[in-house]
Amino acid sequence: MATRPNAGTKGVPRAAREQEIVRVASIAFGTDGFAGTGVADVARAAGISKALVYSYFGSKEGLHAACLADAGDLLAGEIERVARDGSTGVERGVRTLAAMFAVLEDRRHVWRLLRDRxxxxxxxxAEVAGRYAARIETLAHEGVLELLGDAGITDDLDVSAMVRTWLGIVDSLMDWWVAHPDEGADEMTQRVTRLIGALVSDHVRRRD
Structure with missing residues (x-):
């Protein structure tokens, strides 16, 4: 009997098998980095052959690109969800970070995968990573425009500088969190709320 084009191995649908390979490979890439991960490692962890990985993804680079696309969609999707919930300004920033902590709490390897040097x-x-970064920067730009607009600041260079500053803050906080595995998502959200609240309240006091 001929194998159906969308069939996987041992009766597993191809889409489900691909998803499982991406899940396993994402952990490997996010733990050992691209340079330290081989297709054989992924195949062994997934309980399949190297040939099957190559037949689905073409190469190690193709597999890595699929993992990045999955990770980018996961994180960008959460950030976009917050962008649609009606929050603005500082509240939107805190909610965005809280959503990132929540979705990555049990899979911090996703952040390491996205930040792999x-x-x-x-x-x-690299093209996939670039598209993901562009999605995130667009959302950051939107949030910063709202925040600065409320303060009467509309200068393009001010906005550009603040977008880079915010993205740097997000990167630094996420890097710190991943390096402290005992810190849960709830604890980290509380920490960020305290820290950003202190900065904002200090600014308000100085202005008054």
Whole structure:
């Protein structure tokens, strides 16, 4: 009997098998980095052959690109969800961070995957990472425009500088959190709320 084009191995649908390979590979790439991960490692962890991985993704780079796309959609999707919930300004920033902590609490390897410095600087994976970064920056720009607009600040360079500052703050907080595995999502949200609240309240006191 001929194998159906969308069939996986041992009766597993191809889409489900691909999803499982991406899940396993994301953990590997997020733990050992692109340079430290081989297709054989992923195949062994997934209980399949290297040949099957290559047949689905074409190469290690293709597999890595698929993992980045999955990770980027996960994180950007949460940030976009917060952007639609009606919160603005500082509240939107805190809610965004809280959503990131919540969705990554049990899979912090996703953040390490997205921030992997051993990943190729060009090719399919770099293109995927670039699209993900553009989505995130667009959302950051939208939030900063609202925040600064409420303060009467509309200068384009001010907005640009603040977008880079906010993205740097997010990166630093996420890096710190991933390096402190005992810190849960709820604890980190409370910490961020305290820290940002202190900065804002200090600014208000100085202005008054």
């Amino acid at each position: 051993t990943a190729p600087a060009d090719g399919a994976a």
